[in-house]
Amino acid sequence: MTTISASRLQIATRIHFLLLRDLGQGIDIEQMLQQPRYERDVLLVCDACPGSELATLAQDYRRALPAPTGNQSPAGHTRQPIDWSRASTGFGVTRPMEDTPEPGTASKAKTTAGAAARRLISRWWQR
Secondary structure (H helix, E strand, C coil), X not given: CCCCCHHHHHHHHHHHXXXXXXXXXXXXXXXXXXXXXXXXXXXXXXXXXXXXXXHHHXXXXXXXXXXXXXXXXXXXXXXXXXXXXXXXXXXXXXXXXXXXXXXXXXCHHHHHHHHHHHHHXXXXXXX
């Protein structure tokens, strides 16, 4: 369990009230202090208000954060290996479907479905 410094709590509370006043929407202070992704999102919103007290508070909050330890993963997106991209377009592995017939040959299911469709259409036209 991480310890929360009083200054982080105070800064988060001030951010909450400023956002509530300026945007009409506050933040969940407890969630900001405990969840790195939520914390990052709130700080990004504050950074999007340059020249305001919110931007200054975001910088102060970052300075009050404890130094990251080696066993902690950074918040946000982590880089993934890109070996899969060599064999794919990014929409899945590129390979032929198992049931795909060779070019120039018709599959049995396709022929049966075509015959059934022709019978249905011929019956319909006869009416």
